[in-house]
Amino acid sequence: MDVTPYSCMTRSQLEREYQTVQAAYKQCQEKKWNLNMSRGKPSKAQLDMVSGLLTQLQKPEDCMDGGVDTRNYGELAGLPSARAYWADMLDCKPSQIFVGGVASLNLMFDVVSRAYTHGLADSPRPWCREEKVKFLCPAPGYDRHFFIGESFGAEMIPIPMTPTGPDMDLVEEYVKDPQVKLIWNVPKYSNPDGIIYSEETVRRFANLKPAAPDFAIMWDNAYCVHQFQGEYVPFPDILSLCAEAGRPNMVYEFASTSKITFSGGGISCLASSESNIRYFTKLFGIQMISNDKVNQLRHVRYLQNKAHTLEIMKGHAAIMAPKFQVVSEYLNREIAPLGIAHWNDPKGGYFVSLYAMPGTAKRVWELCRDAGITMTEAGATYPYGKDPQDSNLRIAPSLPPVAELEQAMEVLCVCLKLAALEKLLNN
Numbered sequence: 001m002d003v004t005p006y007s008c009m010t011r012s013q014l015e016r017e018y019q020t021v022q023a024a025y026k027q028c029q030e031k032k033w034n035l036n037m038s039r040g041k042p043s044k045a046q047l048d049m050v051s052g053l054l055t056q057l058q059k060p061e062d063c064m065d066g067g068v069d070t071r072n073y074g075e076l077a078g079l080p081s082a083r084a085y086w087a088d089m090l091d092c093k094p095s096q097i098f099v100g101g102v103a104s105l106n107l108m109f110d111v112v113s114r115a116y117t118h119g120l121a122d123s124p125r126p127w128c129r130e131e132k133v134k135f136l137c138p139a140p141g142y143d144r145h146f147f148i149g150e151s152f153g154a155e156m157i158p159i160p161m162t163p164t165g166p167d168m169d170l171v172e173e174y175v176k177d178p179q180v181k182l183i184w185n186v187p188k189y190s191n192p193d194g195i196i197y198s199e200e201t202v203r204r205f206a207n208l209k210p211a212a213p214d215f216a217i218m219w220d221n222a223y224c225v226h227q228f229q230g231e232y233v234p235f236p237d238i239l240s241l242c243a244e245a246g247r248p249n250m251v252y253e254f255a256s257t258s259k260i261t262f263s264g265g266g267i268s269c270l271a272s273s274e275s276n277i278r279y280f281t282k283l284f285g286i287q288m289i290s291n292d293k294v295n296q297l298r299h300v301r302y303l304q305n306k307a308h309t310l311e312i313m314k315g316h317a318a319i320m321a322p323k324f325q326v327v328s329e330y331l332n333r334e335i336a337p338l339g340i341a342h343w344n345d346p347k348g349g350y351f352v353s354l355y356a357m358p359g360t361a362k363r364v365w366e367l368c369r370d371a372g373i374t375m376t377e378a379g380a381t382y383p384y385g386k387d388p389q390d391s392n393l394r395i396a397p398s399l400p401p402v403a404e405l406e407q408a409m410e411v412l413c414v415c416l417k418l419a420a421l422e423k424l425l426n427n
């Protein structure tokens with residue numbers, strides 16, 4: 001059946017379509033759904049799949065690792081085997097790793113917080129002494145990165161994302177300003193666009209010449225091994241590239257097992273130059289004596305190394321891929337012919353980034369909410385929650401089972417149509 005794009009419909013065709021879609025929306029509401037596509041949480045099936053983690057350490061002797069009793073204080077920078085594990089994952093040296101607790105976000109917050117209170121290794125002048133501090137925020141991006149900047153009162157400057165990563169011409173221009181102190185990045189399967197930074201983008205990052213001596217590249221590699229379609233995509237080691245370019249202390253890389261083992265119950269890491277790791281280990285030593293090395297050890301025993309972790313990721317992929325397929329099928333069938341939205345088709349990560357007709361994202365979100373579908377709030381993917389186009393919505397399909405996801409996508413498609421029709425008819 002031929003479908004006319006909304007932009008080619010006459011007013012009376014639009015009015016007729018509006019009646020039909022509004023009736024469909026009413027039917028959705030009557031079903032009283034309570035479905036959630038808001039946060040990137042693994043599903044129960046994924047958590048069950050990795051629950052072998054629970055039985056790794058059964059007896060007191062199991063808690064010994066190379067002469068270290070993991071049940072006791074010590075090894076603040078991480079169990080040597082856990083540092084070696086992360087070094088293998090990120091292709092760097094164990095001495096460049098600090099193994100954190102259950103959340104990489106905590107480490108990111110700590111780096112920013114210490115920059116404000118104590119200063120970074122290359123400049124002991126704390127950021128709180130600066131008249132103004134500016135953060136570059138590739139957008140759409142991860143809302144929690146933006147919350148950190150907002151909580152410290154940094155001025156956040158959105159940088160448009162392109163298919164190869166942030167607009168690097170703009171980044172290179174902005175870093176000439178000494179008040180620009182930091183840029184956030186999710187370089188692989190970015191949240192929410194699912195973009196992998198090109199080699200050229202990564203190289204340009206490593207070769208940045210910022211005016212601020214303590215400029216920090218925050219390299220949140222949360223999805224470094226999270227492909228659900230196709231093979232593992234190798235990734236350049238940003239630490240070596242920054243060192244080769246003469247600024248080894250400029251980059252702070254983060255990763256965690258939050259979406260490999262248990263979310264909120266995994267292990268995390270900060271990877272950086274050896275001197276940054278020494279500096280931060282000293283600072284962290286003021287706030288704690290040791291992280292949970294029992295958890296570090298059971299992760300090392302269960303995940304073993306990068307090769308074995310990639311095998312486990314194939315199990316996650318088998319559960320995740322059909323869900324992304326559902327999202328893609330619904331959007332392609334229901335929305336593409338109408339020409340009212342576009343979206344990314346990621347091969348990894350946790351999100352589909354959907355661009356609704358400009359000026360309708362907030363309305364789509366409200367319509368979804370009123371029909372029982374929870375989505376990440378429209379605007380959340382931009383600093384200060386302000387999407388200048390009011391267009392981007394983040395779909396997180398991982399948590400609901402496929403049957404529920406199908407229902408949720410059906411409702412979302414109706415809401416996208418209804419919001420677009422309201423807008424077109426009001427214009």
Ligand SMILES: Cc1ncc(COP(=O)(O)O)c(C=O)c1O
Pocket residue numbers: 040102103104105106142186191220222255256257258263264268
């Ligand atoms: C880009 C990104 N970074 C970090 C996190 C959180 O990681 P963690 O659980 O290690 O704090 C998430 C979770 O959704 C994320 O999408």
